Amino acid sequence: MKIAIIYNRDSKAVINLFGKPNREKYGMGTIDRIKKALEEGGHQVETFEGDKNIIFALEEFMPTVISGERPGLVFNLSYGIQGRARYTHIPGILEMLGIPYVGSGPETHAVALDKVLTKMVLLQKGLPTPKFAVLENPDFPLPLQEGLHYPLIVKPKDEAVSFGLKIVNDDRELREGVRTIYDMYRSPTLVEEYIEGREINVGLLGNSPVEPLPPVEIVFKEGERIYTYEDKKGISGRTLEKICPAPLDGKTAAKVQSLAIETFRALGCFDSARVDFRLDAQNNPYILEVNSMASLGPDGSYVFAAQQVGLDYPKLVNKLIEVASLRYFGPIATGDDTTPLLGDAKTAAFTHLTQHRDGIEEELKDWTNIASWTGDPVGLGTMMKMLEQRLEGLGLRLSGEFTNKRSAWTWETEAGLEGGTLLVAPVDVPHDGKGGYPIPYRRDPEWLYGEGIASSRAGITCVLQALGALDQTGCLQEKKLGVFLYTD
Structure with missing residues (x-):
């Protein structure tokens, strides 16, 4: 593919x-x-x-x-x-x-990138997420709405990878945090209840069904217990540990995986995502955010979790292709053992042709750039010699009965021509005899151009590629089939 x-x-x-x-x-x-x-x-x-x-x-x-x-x-x-x-x-x-x-569609990314919209969807679906407020600019009135108490988390409303993430402990720090976010990102600030506890994330893979990967725990050995941008980029100066599977009791592990799946579906994600949680002292999970484009960096949590279920990096990457293909095209696209890709010779030949489209176009270009105008013995001789090599290479033999080697050449398979199919293609390109230069091959997204491309070269290419596809399936010589090439 x-x-x-x-x-x-x-x-x-x-x-x-x-x-x-x-x-x-x-x-x-x-x-x-x-x-x-x-x-x-x-x-x-x-x-x-x-x-x-x-x-x-x-x-x-x-x-x-x-x-x-x-x-x-x-x-x-x-x-x-x-x-x-x-x-x-x-x-x-x-x-x-x-x-x-x-990956997910634009509507899902739009919601997931906007942390406030994400939380509104979660609340509408009855999924647990920390209390929050939105501050449009640094000149907000105090106090905050009832129910929000320090310490709090501030973060840009629509940024990712923890840009601008900070814990604030009083009004002064809150104003400073909002000012920094506003000055740097020109963005409203999401102010969120800080959940003191463990940081857990769950990766998801697939669609129908979507499968949760083992939970990953981020262990903070020093400093504030938040996973910052600097931590993710390895420039914070502190060491964090990832543990997978996270050391959770069976009930809690099942709960966060179930909530991750519900979140995946609530936002309309496809193929892969990662849901970040905090667990409070009683192991109650709170959904912090959804990463609709879970990082495939080799040190990321998503890749780490996949490794624990036997998906090394090449397997994971190709698995993502598989689940997306399954979503778009159904089981036949994945090579599923129950639905073979090559059911018969017809299907096999078609598959060969569609998988080698680049080669077809390259061959068309090669034939188009060979001049063989009507009445040009040198050009026609060169063209016929090359065609003879191609057809003999496919195992076809020249039929003397229908060949004069001046204006008509006929090849046939081992099964012969009688009662079979004859493929016909002209070799020469009409020319007015006034000189000039052949039109070279070129293409744009919608059209192909070149000397004789429609009158001769496309037909020759189609004949050769069709024969090549039958040869690849092993059934060419058993077909009653011939090729008739002629010049005016």
Whole structure:
């Protein structure tokens, strides 16, 4: 399958740099590791920056499919370039283009990136989350609403990876925290009840059903018991420990996994996500937030939890392709043992052709760039010699009865021609005899151009590729089949 990995790292290719910049980036080491894992899984993979050029790049890499052909997938790692809903940009474009992709849709990312909207959904569904308030700017009136007591957590309303996260213990610290967030992010502040207790997260994988990974506990050996951006990037100066499975009693472990699944469904997530919890002193779980794009960094909690159930990095990456393919295309797309991909020779031949579309286009380009105008013996001789080599390489033999080697050549399979199918294609390209140069091959997303591409070269390519597909299935020579090539 063709898979395009889309990410955001260095490119600023937009019409205007305007609005809130993205601060999240995957390292190139992780991107390369994912690409290698997918290639090991037998996929054809390219990587692209998620900028304004992505539509053209995808048109080049995965063009419009033919009837019955399964399209490729995008492995979405894009956090966006700018804007408050930047997670939604690439999924929205992919939905417009009709390209399937791994991960949640734009509507889910929009809600998950907005922590206040997430909490409203959780409350509406009756799921436990800490009490909260929203402060639009630093000039809020005191005191806060009833029920919120220090210490509190402040964080930007619509940022990720713990940007701006801080514990505040009094009015002064609260105002300072809100001022910092407002100045840095121009964002309202989410003020949340601080739950003193254990930090747990649960990764999720799949759709129907969605399966919870073993819970992971983040153990704070020193400093404040919150998981900051600096901790996640390894620049905080302190050491944190991840334990998986988290040392929870069976009832608590089952509870957080069940709540994680309910949260996944409440937000409409697809394929993968991670839900972060706090457990209070009585082991009551509170949902802090939902990461709709769980990090695939090799040191992340999601990857760590997957390893505990036998999914090493290549297996996890290819599993994500599998669950997304299953969601879009059904069991036949996954190679499920109960639904074989190759049920008969017809299906096998079709599968071979659709999986080698790049090779078909390359062959069409090669034939188009060979000049064989009508009345040009040199060009026609070159063309026929190459065709003879191809057909003999497929095991076909020249039929003397229907061949004069001047204007007509006929090849047949071992089963012969009688009562069978004859494929016909012209070799020469009409020409007015006034000189000039052949039109070279070129393409744009919707059209192919080149000398004789419609009158000759496309037909020759289709004949050869069809024969090659039958040869790959092992049934070419048993077919009553012939190829008739002619010149005017």
